[in-house]
Amino acid sequence: MFYYFPDNYMWSSAFNLALMAGGSLGEMNRWLSPLREGEPDGEAWGKAWAGMAEQQEAQAAEDLATGLRRSAGLRYLRASVYHASGERQIPPGPEKSASYRASLDAFEKAIELAPLNVERIEVDSPDGVLPGYLIPARTAEPAPVVIFYGGFDVTKEILYGFVEEEFVRRGISCLVMDSPGVGEPLRLRGVPSRPDYEVPTGAVIDYLETRADVDASRIGVMGISLGGYYAPRSAAFEPRIKACAAWGGIWDWGATWEKRWATRSKTVSVPWFQLPWVMGTDTMEAGLERVRQWTLVDVLPKLTQPLLIVHGENDRQVAVEDAHKAFEAAGSADKTLRIFTVAEGGAEHCQTDEPDPARQLIADWFGRRFGTLPERG
CATH class of the missing domain: 3.40.50.1820 (Alpha/Beta hydrolase fold, catalytic domain)
Known part of the structure; x- marks a missing residue:
């Protein structure tokens, strides 16, 4: 298995799963590379995936403003994957709920804008x-x-x-x-x-x-x-x-x-x-x-x-x-x-x-x- 996070099966498995679901290696590496060294930090994990997703949503809004609906929709689709990937490691509570709802919202926008055959x-x-x-x-x-x-x-x-x-x-x-x-x-x-x-x-x-x-x-x-x-x-x-x-x-x-x-x-x-x-x-x-x-x-x-x-x-x-x-x-x-x-x-x-x-x-x-x-x- 590709261990993006050295000696950390759980996080590396999550990284590979996000790739399998349509995540972009470059986008993921840009936000997650600071987490590869040192002890695992659950709070940093959640913030990295949320930041990754929010960047795609901001860029999707820019695409949409110029009429690029499909480009925006596909960014929202990746944002949904990133929100969901971060949420899986967060224990039940307000942060997890907010991350999950953000994944749902981004996916609904992807359906509308890409559009998805869904x-x-x-x-x-x-x-x-x-x-x-x-x-x-x-x-x-x-x-x-x-x-x-x-x-x-x-x-x-x-x-x-x-x-x-x-x-x-x-x-x-x-x-x-x-x-x-x-x-x-x-x-x-x-x-x-x-x-x-x-x-x-x-x-x-x-x-x-x-x-x-x-x-x-x-x-x-x-x-x-x-x-x-x-x-x-x-x-x-x-x-x-x-x-x-x-x-x-x-x-x-x-x-x-x-x-x-x-x-x-x-x-x-x-x-x-x-x-x-x-x-x-x-x-x-x-x-x-x-x-x-x-x-x-x-x-x-x-x-x-x-x-x-x-x-x-x-x-x-x-x-x-x-x-x-x-x-x-x-x-x-x-x-x-x-x-x-x-x-x-x-x-x-x-x-x-x-x-x-x-x-x-x-x-x-x-x-x-x-x-x-x-x-x-």
Whole structure:
């Protein structure tokens, strides 16, 4: 992995994730280089990312004043990534809330000005309204759709940056979602995650079935990082899902967290506050107890749809052995395990070190399962 911050996995991982979502290396280096020396300073981290985002917003306003709408929109898009990247490391409180709302505001301006091929949608669910962005396929006929879930700390705005129009180019719509324990539900309404993710997924599918531009017979689900639990769990109990991809294999996430906490692992993506916050508990101990429910050990044998698991050989957040266990346990007749190696690149967690081959692989896989790409040639 590219360690922009020497010996600091968490911050370097965040740096790579921002690049993966569309950040600019030069802009990021200009604001973050002073943080590379000395002890990590959380306050300096937040100020650097906020300054980076605010500079782009100021330059976007200048572009807009001269009629350069698309240039302004793309600056706002990067500003949204920068606000979100800083926010991920900030504990719950006023600073985090302000940073998150700034990310939302910048993304909305990017939609309007760039403009982005995006429609904000809202789904009624047992957990309240779940917001998302539909990236619609440019087809005259109803198109297949893939629901895309984040994981432990990635919002729908970042998910958009991960895929943009790769599914659209293959004749597939993509719905990037904020769901329980993620994004707006967690940050604005305090809705924690839940182990039975087929419940919110069922509500999302109910919504999709109302749309004339969606082919409800070809609905897929994918998830990145902890989304590698959410997506397979949903598919195992929701027969309306026809294909499933885990961008990061999860086996027993509770066991993973027990090991992390026992060793005080330095290869985590965000500070320790994240677990009790996402779990909806007051203490780390209660969070560790609750997260034991996040296991696919008894779930994957029930999954029978086509399944793709993508993992990195050198994943230091979730062991590669977990991806192998998940693959072996899955009940799918059509299942594929793709391990990216150190030699070829993409060996880190969710291929943040070299993401494009994985992104293309996943979109192609869905294209073939849904008949929008030929099987060969």
